[in-house]
Amino acid sequence: MTTHAANPAPSSSPPATSTTDSVAELRDLKKTYYKPDGSIMVEALRGINLTIKRGEYIAIMGASGSGKSTLMNILGCLDRPTEGVYMLAGRDVVGMDDEELSLFRGRTIGFIFQAFNLIPQLTVEANVEVPLFYQGIKPSERAKASEYALGLVGLSDRLGHRPRELSGGQQQRVAIARALVTRPSILMADEPTGNLDSKTGQAILGTFEDLHRQGMTIIMVTHDDNIAKRCRRVVRLADGLVCEDRLVENPAVV
Ligand SMILES: Nc1ncnc2c1ncn2[C@@H]1O[C@H](COP(=O)(O)OP(=O)(O)OP(=O)(O)O)[C@@H](O)[C@H]1O
Ligand SMILES: [Mg+2]
Structure with missing residues (x-):
């Protein structure tokens, strides 16, 4: 069989399909929770x-x-859909086995939890190194990357502290550094400012806006209209479906 080379496109032309610049595609994605007896719970x-x-x-x-x-959790590959398509960075996530998925997740996604999820016994620097440890990166490189990521969130002077010696906002910034240390293509956060006072929350949003200006893709769950106003697009769910998907005309950037 003869293979036909595609016509080379002029270098100035836009990508042939929108999927080239899409990071994530979800098609008819469903998640059902079942009871132990197999009947539908939610x-x-x-x-x-x-x-x-x-x-x-x-x-x-x-x-x-x-x-x-x-x-x-599905976007962040922490959980799997029951049905439907999820393509992430051009890969079919649904078809991956657990090991493949966790490696891919580690390379592609930085995930920030509402409750920080730092390890209390480890120093700030060691906490940020954890994802690199799981990737088998050698200690000297881990330390360098961790110091760099902590510099990004303004915590270079707290490397040897334990999480309990930090304020809530500083702990959340450690969690952000940990999410960034692998240089992910996407940063995902579930209510990242939910446990913070509003001033500290604003500072965290400032960090996100800096990252956004540098080209990072950011997806964040929030209850707060004032936070959503600062994003570029709002996707609203109601009862397990998208009920609104709109661009924010004039984002309220600080
Ligand atoms: N592990 C689970 N087993 C069974 N049902 C679940 C499970 N996790 C979530 N649910 C149900 O799925 C629905 C969606 O839950 P989800 O946690 O995604 O909501 P949410 O929009 O994040 O809410 P919140 O704003 O309160 O955090 C809820 O009805 C919840 O009870
Ligand atoms: Mg929730």
């Missing part, structure tokens, strides 16, 4: 369609129980 996501492009800064909103965390 249909948490009932058919989500979403395309996320490189460099977007997205707020995921919706009432309590609408499916935000369920969606975020």
Whole structure:
């Protein structure tokens, strides 16, 4: 069989398909939680369609129980959908086995949890090194990358502290550094400012905006309209479906 080379496109032309600059594609994605007896407990996501492009800064909103965390956990490859398509960075995530998925997740995604999830016994620097440890990176490189990531969030003077010796906002910044240390293509955060006072929350958002300006793709769950106003796109869920998907005209950048 003869193979035909594609016509070379002029270098100035836009990509042939929108998928080249899409980081994540969800098609009719569903997540159902079942009871131990196999009967349906909750249909948490009932058919989500979403395309996320490189460099977007997205707020995921919706009432309590609408499916935000369920969606975020699937986007972040911490959980799998029951049905549907999820392509992340051009790869079919649904078809990967657990080991493949966890390696891919480690390379592609930085995930920030609402509750920080730092390891209390480890220093700030060691906490940030954890994802690199799991990737088998050697200690000297881990230390360098960790110091760099902590510099990005303004914590270069706290490397040897334990998490309990830091304020809530500083702990969250350590969690952000840990999410950034692998140089992920996407940063995902579930209510990253939910446990912080509003001033500290604003500072964290400032960090996100800096990262967004540098081209990072950011997806964040929030309940707060004032936070969503500072993003570039708002996706609202209701009862497991996308009920609103709009661009923010004039983001309220600080
Ligand atoms: N592990 C689970 N087993 C069974 N049902 C679950 C599980 N996790 C979530 N659910 C249900 O799925 C639905 C969506 O939950 P989810 O945590 O995604 O909501 P949410 O939008 O993040 O809410 P919140 O704003 O309160 O955090 C809810 O009805 C919830 O009870
Ligand atoms: Mg939630």
